[in-house]
Amino acid sequence: MAKKSLGYTELEWTCPNCDTRNPGAKKICLSCGSPQPDNVEFHQPAQETLITDEKKLAEAKAGPDVHCHYCGSRNSATAKTCSQCGADLSEGEKRKAGKVLGAHRDKAAPPITCPSCGAANAPDAPKCVQCGASLVSPRPAAAPGPAAPPPAPASSAKSKHKSHRRPTPQSKTSGGMSTTGKIVLVGLTLLMCAILAGVVMLLTRTSDVTATAAGVTWTRSIIIEQLQPVTRQGWRDEIPMGAVRGECTQKLRREQDQPAANAVEVCGTPYTVDTGSGFGQVVQDCKYQVYDDFCQYTSQEWQRVNELTRQGDGGMALQWPALSLAENQREAGRSETFLCTFNTESGIKNYAGGPDMLEWCQPGSRWILKVNGLGGITDVQPAR
Numbered sequence: 001m002a003k004k005s006l007g008y009t010e011l012e013w014t015c016p017n018c019d020t021r022n023p024g025a026k027k028i029c030l031s032c033g034s035p036q037p038d039n040v041e042f043h044q045p046a047q048e049t050l051i052t053d054e055k056k057l058a059e060a061k062a063g064p065d066v067h068c069h070y071c072g073s074r075n076s077a078t079a080k081t082c083s084q085c086g087a088d089l090s091e092g093e094k095r096k097a098g099k100v101l102g103a104h105r106d107k108a109a110p111p112i113t114c115p116s117c118g119a120a121n122a123p124d125a126p127k128c129v130q131c132g133a134s135l136v137s138p139r140p141a142a143a144p145g146p147a148a149p150p151p152a153p154a155s156s157a158k159s160k161h162k163s164h165r166r167p168t169p170q171s172k173t174s175g176g177m178s179t180t181g182k183i184v185l186v187g188l189t190l191l192m193c194a195i196l197a198g199v200v201m202l203l204t205r206t207s208d209v210t211a212t213a214a215g216v217t218w219t220r221s222i223i224i225e226q227l228q229p230v231t232r233q234g235w236r237d238e239i240p241m242g243a244v245r246g247e248c249t250q251k252l253r254r255e256q257d258q259p260a261a262n263a264v265e266v267c268g269t270p271y272t273v274d275t276g277s278g279f280g281q282v283v284q285d286c287k288y289q290v291y292d293d294f295c296q297y298t299s300q301e302w303q304r305v306n307e308l309t310r311q312g313d314g315g316m317a318l319q320w321p322a323l324s325l326a327e328n329q330r331e332a333g334r335s336e337t338f339l340c341t342f343n344t345e346s347g348i349k350n351y352a353g354g355p356d357m358l359e360w361c362q363p364g365s366r367w368i369l370k371v372n373g374l375g376g377i378t379d380v381q382p383a384r
Helices: 054-061 179-204
Strands: 002-010 012-014 021-023 100-103 206-235 244-256 263-267 271-274 279-313 329-344 347-353 366-372 377-382
Touching: 002 054, 054 279, 206 347, 279 329, 329 366, 347 366, 347 377
Parallel strands: none
Antiparallel strands: 002 279, 012 021, 100 271, 206 279, 206 329, 206 366, 244 279, 263 279, 271 279, 329 347, 366 377
16 A cells, blocks of 8 residues: 655654653754653654744654664764764664554644643643743653452351352353353264264265166257347446447556556555654555546447257267358357167166267167166176
């Protein structure tokens, strides 16, 4: 999915010494002067505004800041030496970047009330405009501890003795399924296995049946196709050559990550990504729905219109049906089937084969049929 950048916004970091919220671009706390440690992350301000200042935009795009290997001070990505101790920054450690901080906060945030004088301040103000006090970040309230158990009621002498009652057996196993359910599942599995074994036995187990051949019959067929107008639908660029195009409508054809002509951009909720420079990049995940002409068209296609057949028995010569094609018709395939009919004690059985049946399926000849559990013939052998 493509990422669309909406711009950059300045983040904040909270001083671990005095809890003052500092603008992301400030590398030293505005209140106590302590440098930002490398383990103190940036976070979103209450209200994010896309920056337009060219200098700040350059800082945001420069890449993650670097912490000095010797004194730990934070320096911009373009710096060669530490701004505090002058050390070479080639051995410094870059701040982590790429973390998603949350949805873009573009809505107006409520003002911050100074805890010292009660004055209202802008939501991004680090110090009170009235008294200069630090507007510390609110600390989360401590989670309430577990409630104390109620006092045990006064008990009689009998209740002081421990109960030796056997615990009630659990109806569920450790896996979450009840014992009854497990038994039913095992039973169903065994039943399915038994059914499958029975089907396999019916298909593979055979018995010998003595039979007398009654004769062979054959059928020969020829399929005829004809060119006919057929109306179909398809994408405009896939319509066959020579087809007559009809009405077309715009229809969603595909979704893709890259912009394209005649595509509709569909984007998700904007969110802020830490760049490691004190600024966050506001991005959206977007996809592009490509629309195209979906048309009706009429083309001439070969369609099956007839099947000629000719039948006979072992006493007749093999022949194909008489074929007479019109100008817009063609032969589309030929097929032939041969069927030997047997008389058995249990009734008539048929066996399909090839043209060699005309030689061996002679009326009155005796055969041993291999018959499976479903009554089908799997093999034929001469009777001895």
